[in-house]
Amino acid sequence: MTARLAVHHVTEYTYEASVEWAHHAACLAPRDTPWQTVSGWRLSIDPLPDGWGIEGLELDAAELARHLRRDPWGNRHLSFGHARVHEKLVVDSRFVALLRDRPDPDPGRGPAWEAVAAGLRYRAGRALQEADEFALASPYAAPDGTLAAFARRAFLPGRTLAAGGLALMHQIHETLHYLPQSTTVATRAADALAQRSGVCQDFAHIFIAACRGLGLAARYVSGYLLTRPPEGAPKLVGADASHAWVELWCPEQGWLALDPTNDVAAGLDHVTLAWGRDYADVAPLRGVLRGGGVATLRVGVTVEPV
Numbered sequence: 001m002t003a004r005l006a007v008h009h010v011t012e013y014t015y016e017a018s019v020e021w022a023h024h025a026a027c028l029a030p031r032d033t034p035w036q037t038v039s040g041w042r043l044s045i046d047p048l049p050d051g052w053g054i055e056g057l058e059l060d061a062a063e064l065a066r067h068l069r070r071d072p073w074g075n076r077h078l079s080f081g082h083a084r085v086h087e088k089l090v091v092d093s094r095f096v097a098l099l100r101d102r103p104d105p106d107p108g109r110g111p112a113w114e115a116v117a118a119g120l121r122y123r124a125g126r127a128l129q130e131a132d133e134f135a136l137a138s139p140y141a142a143p144d145g146t147l148a149a150f151a152r153r154a155f156l157p158g159r160t161l162a163a164g165g166l167a168l169m170h171q172i173h174e175t176l177h178y179l180p181q182s183t184t185v186a187t188r189a190a191d192a193l194a195q196r197s198g199v200c201q202d203f204a205h206i207f208i209a210a211c212r213g214l215g216l217a218a219r220y221v222s223g224y225l226l227t228r229p230p231e232g233a234p235k236l237v238g239a240d241a242s243h244a245w246v247e248l249w250c251p252e253q254g255w256l257a258l259d260p261t262n263d264v265a266a267g268l269d270h271v272t273l274a275w276g277r278d279y280a281d282v283a284p285l286r287g288v289l290r291g292g293g294v295a296t297l298r299v300g301v302t303v304e305p306v
Contacts, residue, residue: 099268177197
């Protein structure tokens with residue numbers, strides 16, 4: 001099965017006072033994957049960044065490529081700045097993604113999770129694996145004793161890694177209450193678990209940190225959800241905004257894409273933007289500026305079938 005989805009993501013900052021100088025970094029360039037092909041990416045920024053083309057023109061992918069850099073995980077980041085006074089910043093991203101169905105995680109296939117953790121453990125002379133760094137602590141997804149104990153409720157002794165990952169996804173979905181504005185972008189996994197509430201970012205961070213507490217590798221995926229699901233299907237939590245889920249490393253099945261916010265394996269509703277160790281690696285937009293005062297943020301996301 002396939003799906004062709006059009007994505008439109010608008011971020012708008014309205015500043016209380018004039019901004020005199022600003023520099024921003026954006027992670028909004030969608031990536032191609034074995035299950036996703038991206039076409040027609042366009043980005044417009046108002047006001048136009050310093051040194052960028054002609055005022056009022058929307059830059060296409062070829063023009064944008066001159067300003068993009070790749071991080072260690074293959075994501076493309078964009079840096080831009082303004083040395084002019086402005087009171088508003090609007091960043092508008094559009095593209096089309098062709099999605100192909102990926103196999104669902106098979107809980108009966110693969111080794112026990114203990115064997116996978118042992119394979120990820122450092123040994124002198126062992127060759128570096130792609131998954132190794134995703135088993136290490138990161139700023140928002142650092143494991144601790146409480147998170148490891150939480151993970152062990154799902155990863156029972158001898159259970160396959162895929163079965164444990166699915167069980168942990170169900171457990172997080174049942175334990176946490178999805179509550180917008182109950183956390184911030186700086187909330188860490190341990191704090192979100194302690195308060196038993198959060199948003200998709202927190203659900204993902206708890207999953208990742210819990211797995212790392214057992215020596216397993218998991219990574220954070222940023223992206224989007226289909227805004228209007230097919231007739232009769234429920235609307236997923238997190239649509240109409242950017243979304244986050246996780247991928248758990250399984251040697252036999254590759255990266256298992258799991259969405260603990262909605263308690264489903266990621267599929268044709270999920271458009272991948274980028275992945276990293278946690279939110280800090282793939283924040284859609286961040287920056288530093290002089291002036292501005294209090295900023296009002298508005299984010300709008302629409303994902304619809306073409």
